[in-house]
Amino acid sequence: MAMLVVAALLLCGSLAKLLISPVAKIPGPWLTKVSSLPLKYHEFIPGRRMYIHRLHQQYGPIVRLSPNEVSFASLEAIREIYASGGSGYNKTEFYDMFRQFGMKTMFSTLDKRTHSQRKRELADSYAMSNILREPHVSTIRERAEPFVLQGAALARSVDVYVFLHCYALDCVTHFMFHPGGLSSLNDAKNFQIMEEMTYHHSLQRNLLQYYLPKLAPYFPSWFKPRRAPKTNAYVQSITAQEHSDSHSLLGRLTQKESSLSHALIAAECKDHMAAGIDTTGDGLCFLMWELSQPDHLHGELCSATPDTPLDKLPYLEAVIKEGLRCAPPIPMSFPRYVPSGGRTIDGTFIPAGTIVSCQPYTLHRLDQDVFPDPDKFNPDRWMNSNGAIERNRLFFAFGTGGRGCTGRNLAMVEMKILLREVYSKYRTTVAADMTGCMDIDDQKNIFETKGSDLQVGVHGQGQLLVDVCEFML
Numbered sequence: 454m455a456m457l458v459v460a461a462l463l464l465c466g467s468l469a470k471l472l473i474s475p476v477a478k479i480p481g482p483w484l485t486k487v488s489s490l491p492l493k494y495h496e497f498i499p500g501r502r503m504y505i506h507r508l509h510q511q512y513g514p515i516v517r518l519s520p521n522e523v524s525f526a527s528l529e530a531i532r533e534i535y536a537s538g539g540s541g542y543n544k545t546e547f548y549d550m551f552r553q554f555g556m557k558t559m560f561s562t563l564d565k566r567t568h569s570q571r572k573r574e575l576a577d578s579y580a581m582s583n584i585l586r587e588p589h590v591s592t593i594r595e596r597a598e599p600f601v602l603q604g605a606a607l608a609r610s611v612d613v614y615v616f617l618h619c620y621a622l623d624c625v626t627h628f629m630f631h632p633g634g635l636s637s638l639n640d641a642k643n644f645q646i647m648e649e650m651t652y653h654h655s656l657q658r659n660l661l662q663y664y665l666p667k668l669a670p671y672f673p674s675w676f677k678p679r680r681a682p683k684t685n686a687y688v689q690s691i692t693a694q695e696h697s698d699s700h701s702l703l704g705r706l707t708q709k710e711s712s713l714s715h716a717l718i719a720a721e722c723k724d725h726m727a728a729g730i731d732t733t734g735d736g737l738c739f740l741m742w743e744l745s746q747p748d749h750l751h752g753e754l755c756s757a758t759p760d761t762p763l764d765k766l767p768y769l770e771a772v773i774k775e776g777l778r779c780a781p782p783i784p785m786s787f788p789r790y791v792p793s794g795g796r797t798i799d800g801t802f803i804p805a806g807t808i809v810s811c812q813p814y815t816l817h818r819l820d821q822d823v824f825p826d827p828d829k830f831n832p833d834r835w836m837n838s839n840g841a842i843e844r845n846r847l848f849f850a851f852g853t854g855g856r857g858c859t860g861r862n863l864a865m866v867e868m869k870i871l872l873r874e875v876y877s878k879y880r881t882t883v884a885a886d887m888t889g890c891m892d893i894d895d896q897k898n899i900f901e902t903k904g905s906d907l908q909v910g911v912h913g914q915g916q917l918l919v920d921v922c923e924f925m926l
């Protein structure tokens with residue numbers, strides 16, 4: 454009996470603590486004052502992104518998700534969480550799920566100081582001045598040309614989802630390993646690496662490991678995150694070779710005075726490979742789908758030639774930004790811990806240790822003064838100088854601050870070259886036999902699978918069939 458009384462008192466004490474915490478005063482469903490179950494439930498179904506989005510629509514730009522987690526959707530919050538002091542707050546253990554070969558990479562490093570040391574070794578390779586230098590631009594173009602030729606030669610609808618993921622993989626590996634790199638568009642063995650790295654539907658399995666790390670070793674094998682043995686072997690072998698090209702990522706890391714061991718270089722390269730496939734591939738897939746709609750005017754895209762300089766195509770830039778705004782390839786929250794002492798975020802005091810985040814999906818939609826008619830794909834909104842500053846500040850597809858996307862410049866150049874190559878020569882239409890679904894998914898690969906007639910026999914990908922046969926007049 455005495456035990457029961459003590460337990461009841463402890464429970465009341467904990468509840469009272471939760472109810473008087475500053476987080477309890479933040480708007481949100483009542484249950485989230487005392488429990489994280491509603492949030493976890495939505496993570497597992499999986500529907501976290503839309504759950505949070507609906508809460509923001511109901512409660513405004515600050516929403517309590519659990520007794521220890523708050524979501525924000527405002528410019529002030531982006532600046533404070535992700536850019537204060539350069540790279541914002543430390544990441545949470547959520548990012549431990551993204552270790553490579555058991556090691557922490559730049560992406561999965563949690564604390565700012567360790568991250569900035571690693572970033573110093575890697576970031577200059579991704580500067581626009583390096584990406585726009587030869588051989589990088591020609592190697593990207595050499596990957597875009599066969600993409601278009603193969604599509605047109607088939608003279609029927611093609612599964613561009615698969616083609617685009619091959620293109621993204623081939624581009625990123627050539628950027629990292631030039632003169633090496635994969636040719637998954639036309640090599641069956643390389644294609645298997647693309648299959649292994651993409652079509653992931655393992656978010657729930659990863660979350661189980663994250664929430665129940667002590668039980669993880671006892672999970673049956675089908676409960677564990679998917680392995681990538683072919684990719685691992687490829688990365689280990691190529692990073693062990695000598696690299697003469699000082700402009701490739703690997704060349705830079707092995708030639709200059711780098712403190713990174715071979716094991717860490719391999720882990721970083723695998724991470725950048727993973728980071729560059731689904732993101733760029735999904736972004737392009739959504740764009741080709743939108744550009745294939747009957748009512749879409751391709752405008753400047755069609756008047757371009759394959760040689761038009763990339764910086765002379767402002768409409769193409771607007772099209773890509775609008776695609777990434779409507780369907781950000783990583784649409785969900787990027788979680789961070791509030792530092793010791795607590796911080797005031799967007800006018801609200803949040804105690805130390807609280808998990809705070811913003812998600813691109815909501816930032817790109819909630820403020821309809823900045824993004825009117827937010828669900829409509831409308832590249833013209835980026836061509837209007839009125840409100841340009843506000844739009845750009847709320848554009849969060851690549852994150853922001855010191856931990857924003859390192860590969861942003863590479864991704865933009867890959868997307869621009871591919872779309873210029875396709876739309877300067879062809880029109881595309883969505884094929885009548887398309888079976889995929891373009892709804893955004895909470896996975897890293899963003900489109901939900903509802904297709905049953907998978908052309909290439911791979912499970913788990915959204916399939917988009919776009920006919921690339923109609924020549925421009």
Ligand code: HEM
Pocket residue numbers: 559560561572625724725726728729730732733736777781782783787788849850851852855856857858859860861863864
């Ligand atoms: C459209 C394409 C892409 C999108 C939308 C995108 C988006 C993002 C976002 C949102 C983050 C920050 C995530 C967070 O804070 O949790 C990020 C980080 C990162 N991305 Fe990308 N990414 C893209 C392409 C690429 C490519 C092509 C590469 C490399 C080849 C790359 C490499 C990285 C790396 C290394 C980080 C970690 C940066 C750090 O922690 O300092 N990304 N990306």
